[in-house]
Structures are given as C-alpha cells and as structure tokens.
Amino acid sequence: xxxxxxxxxxLLERWKEEIQRLPVPAHIKLVDGEAGENLERIAAAxxxxxxxxxxxxxxxxxEMYRLAGEMGRLRFRQGFSVExxxxxxxxxxxxxxxxxxxxxxxxxxxxxxxxxxxxxxxDALLQAAAAAYHYESSREIMENPLRxxxxxxxxxxxxxxxxxxxxxxxxxYKHEITLVICEVGNYHRLLEIQGKEAVEEALRYTASVxxxxxxDCDVIARMGEASFAALLPETGWRGGKVMxxxxxxxxxxxxxxxxPGVECPELYWGLASFPDEVRxxxxxxxxxxxxxxxxxSLACGEVAVYRGAEHGGTP
Numbered sequence: 680x681x682x683x684x685x686x687x688x689x690l691l692e693r694w695k696e697e698i699q700r701l702p703v704p705a706h707i708k709l710v711d712g713e714a715g716e717n718l719e720r721i722a723a724a725x726x727x728x729x730x731x732x733x734x735x736x737x738x739x740x741x742e743m744y745r746l747a748g749e750m751g752r753l754r755f756r757q758g759f760s761v762e763x764x765x766x767x768x769x770x771x772x773x774x775x776x777x778x779x780x781x782x783x784x785x786x787x788x789x790x791x792x793x794x795x796x797x798x799x800x801x802d803a804l805l806q807a808a809a810a811a812y813h814y815e816s817s818r819e820i821m822e823n824p825l826r827x828x829x830x831x832x833x834x835x836x837x838x839x840x841x842x843x844x845x846x847x848x849x850x851x852y853k854h855e856i857t858l859v860i861c862e863v864g865n866y867h868r869l870l871e872i873q874g875k876e877a878v879e880e881a882l883r884y885t886a887s888v889x890x891x892x893x894x895d896c897d898v899i900a901r902m903g904e905a906s907f908a909a910l911l912p913e914t915g916w917r918g919g920k921v922m923x924x925x926x927x928x929x930x931x932x933x934x935x936x937x938x939p940g941v942e943c944p945e946l947y948w949g950l951a952s953f954p955d956e957v958r959x960x961x962x963x964x965x966x967x968x969x970x971x972x973x974x975x976s977l978a979c980g981e982v983a984v985y986r987g988a989e990h991g992g993t994p
Contacts, residue, residue, distance in 0.1 A: 687723050690722045693777070697774055707757045707758070721771075745807070747803070747807035748807040751811035765836055768804065769843075771801065772801045773844045775797075830882055849912070849960065857950055858910055859911065859922065860968065862949075864975065889909060892925065893909055916950060927980045
C-alpha cells in the first residue's frame with residue numbers, strides 16, 4: 680500500500696477541490712485555516728489506517744473521531760446544514776476510493792475485510808461530525824446520520840448525496856451505473872391488518888436480504904416508508920435486472936411470513952441505467968421512478984426496465 684500512502688498530498692488536494700464546489704456562501708473558509716489543517720490530518724490518518732489496517736483512531740475515543748467532532752462543530756458554526764455536512768462526507772469518501780482504485784492493483788487485492796474497515800472508519804467520521812447537530816425530535820439522526828433507524832440501511836438524505844457523486848464519477852470515467860427501486864405495494868394494507876411492529880419486522884427482513892445479496896460497492900438505502908433503492912456502480916441494465924430478479928425470486932420463496940392466510944409484502948421493481956437508456960445522468964432517479972410506475976401494471980415480482988427514446992421511452 681506504499682504507493683497509496685505516498686499520495687496523501689494528492690488526496691488532500693482532491694478533497695479541497697471538490698469541497699469548494701459545495702453550494703455554500705463564498706465567505707466561508709471551506710478548506711483554509713482550521714478546516715484545512717483538520718482535512719490534512721484526516722487524509723494522512725486514513726491512508727495510514729489502510730496500510731496498517733488499524734482503525735481504532737476512528738472509533739469513539741480515538742484521535743480521528745475526536746478530530747472529526749471538532750470538524751463538525753466548525754461546520755456547525757459556519758452555518759452548514761446537516762445535508763451539506765453529509766455532502767462533504769460523501770466527497771471525502773468517494774475521492775478516497777477513486778485514489779485507492781488508481782493506486783492499488785485491484786486484480787491482486789481482494790480484501791473485503793479491509794473494505795469494510797475503511798467504510799466503517801468513514802461512517803465513524805460522519806457520526807462524530809454530526810454530533811454537533813442537536814436534534815430534539817430525531818435523536819437517531821444525530822447518533823447515526825447515515826442510517827435509517829428501522830432497517831439499518833442508508834437513509835434517503837445520504838443516498839441522494841452518494842448518488843450524485845457516483846453519477847459524476849460514472850460520467851467522468853465513462854462507466855455504467857444502474858438504479859433499482861423496490862416498493863412494497865400493499866404497505867398500508869399490511870399496516871392495517873398486521874400492525875406497525877410486524878410490518879417493520881418485514882421491512883427489516885427485506886432490507887437484510889437486499890444488503891446480503893448485493894455487493895459491498897453497491898449503495899443500498901431505504902427511501903421512504905415503503906421503498907428501497909440500490910445504486911449499482913459499473914453495472915448496466917441487464918446486470919441490474921438479473922440482480923433484481925434474483926432478489927425477487929428469493930424473497931417470494933423464503934419470506935418468513937409466507938404461510939397460509941398471512942399476507943406478505945407485494946414487491947414491485949423498477950430500474951433505469953446510465954448511459955445505456957438514460958442519456959442525462961441527472962434524470963436517472965426520475966426514470967427509475969417511471970419504471971417503477973410501469974411495474975405496478977405488471978404481475979407482482981416482474982422487473983420493469985426504463986427504456987430510452989429509441990425504445991419508446993422518455994429521453
């Protein structure tokens with residue numbers, strides 16, 4: 680990992696360049712002074728952690744966790760919203776992975792434990808920073824601003840930030856990317872019949888299956904009361920459809936409540952892919968939602984794929 684460690688300065692410059700694109704008032708010193716010093720220390724610590732595979736400094740009580748808390752308090756004083764804080768975090772995470780993939784021979788490095796440790800360290804950085812934002816009526820967001828409290832998946836705010844960055848990366852490197860949306864069509868009926876506790880348990884099971892049967896590089900989130908999203912980098916619509924169909928078959932067969940007389944969630948699936956069918960990256964989410972609407976007219980469990988203008992769809 681020496682090649683990666685030697686590029687700490689480049690990582691810092693990438694962070695600074697991208698952070699300065701955030702839509703915040705020009706007078707705020709995003710990467711100068713205290714903010715710049717903190718970013719420099721965090722960059723060095725992240726790369727050292729990758730080399731030594733020691734993440735204790737990023738956990739509560741560790742030096743980088745404390746430093747991230749200081750960064751959060753600084754951003755709070757500067758008037759950052761929590762959404763802007765999340766956007767900054769997404770930049771830190773994504774630009775690190777861009778550099779990592781350029782610096783390391785990925786054909787020779789297959790270490791999912793290291794990948795999980797890196798992701799956990801970035802999660803801890805955001806959690807520490809977000810502690811500066813005091814939510815009286817939403818303590819869960821303060822304790823873990825990335826996660827939905829019911830399912831443990833990423834939440835909608837974080838997902839949209841990651842999606843914007845992943846789309847920028849797909850455009851920059853000419854990669855494919857697919858968005859899959861899954862909706863529980865009978866959600867409100869299940870609430871009336873089974874009650875909130877039983878429905879939340881069903882959502883947790885569905886979330887666990889989606890998380891288990893997708894890749895570590897995929898971004899999985901709960902988008903609303905009754906919907907999930909999976910963002911699949913470097914995947915075209917055919918690969919996305921195969922993944923969605925595999926998930927659908929598994930859930931139809933294995934769902935715990937699939938017993939006589941007990942109604943199970945009815946899952947509808949829609950997907951859109953850039954640049955295969957969606958030509959404008961900012962339209963990916965809208966087109967996936969359109970495909971999901973089409974799925975409601977299909978048999979439950981079939982996957983609807985958004986098709987572009989040449990196939991009769993909306994460009």
